[in-house]
Amino acid sequence: xxxxxxxxxxxxxxxxxxxxxxxxxxxxxxxxxxxxxxxxxxxxxxxxxxxxxxxxxxxxxxxxxxxxxxxxxxxxxxxxxxxxxxxxxxxxxxxxxxxxxxxxxxxxxxxxxxxxxxxxxxxxxxxxxxxxx
Amino acid sequence: xxxxxxxxxxxxxxxxxxxxxxxxxxxxxxxxxxxxxxxxxxxxxxxxxxxxxxxxxxxxxxxxxxxxxxxxxxxxxxxxxxxxxxxxxxxxxxxxxxxxxxxxxxxxxxxxxx
Numbered sequence: 001x002x003x004x005x006x007x008x009x010x011x012x013x014x015x016x017x018x019x020x021x022x023x024x025x026x027x028x029x030x031x032x033x034x035x036x037x038x039x040x041x042x043x044x045x046x047x048x049x050x051x052x053x054x055x056x057x058x059x060x061x062x063x064x065x066x067x068x069x070x071x072x073x074x075x076x077x078x079x080x081x082x083x084x085x086x087x088x089x090x091x092x093x094x095x096x097x098x099x100x101x102x103x104x105x106x107x108x109x110x111x112x113x114x115x116x117x118x119x120x121x122x123x124x125x126x127x128x129x130x131x132x133x
Numbered sequence: 134x135x136x137x138x139x140x141x142x143x144x145x146x147x148x149x150x151x152x153x154x155x156x157x158x159x160x161x162x163x164x165x166x167x168x169x170x171x172x173x174x175x176x177x178x179x180x181x182x183x184x185x186x187x188x189x190x191x192x193x194x195x196x197x198x199x200x201x202x203x204x205x206x207x208x209x210x211x212x213x214x215x216x217x218x219x220x221x222x223x224x225x226x227x228x229x230x231x232x233x234x235x236x237x238x239x240x241x242x243x244x245x246x247x
Contacts, residue, residue, distance in 0.1 A: 035195035049192035117240025124233025
């Protein structure tokens, strides 16, 4: 990891990684809202939800997604990819939590157990795959 | 969750992984001298098309299914990349990674069922 002692706190890898995770979660929630809002538009393509692009929340979600990605790339410059990849796995908990909190989705015990397995599995697979990207 | 929706989720992750790999190939090719611009262009076009397909399919799935049910499918990307590298590049998958792939598969199946 690079020496980050003289960096501003908001440029630190941990803050940027947290920011990336939070922005990604927010982006997914907003895109879900936009995608659902497009149900109002009848006659739109049934499979590829192009109608969602007519809603501003979808575009805000896309912008947050892009900013999250830029933040992630910045983190990769400062932190070993193994460590960064394990830490970003927190999105597998953050996104369902945000869906429960903001979209009022109910999360059953079996779904929670599945999410925990995915989180554990992602941590195990970890770095070997992401290092090649 | 219907079989079609689950298959679309898996397809989405395939598109995401293929798109990322093609973009990575394109970026790698720009370092060569001379730069093979035709290959860069094709890889870029393929990558962007694949990511576009992922994005609009994902939006379609988001319209019909709960986010907390769909998002765990995102966990399939790392195992798919590892499997792709194993099948196409002959790269070795460690026992730890195999365990992770099995766990992700079980988790996604549990979420899709529940």
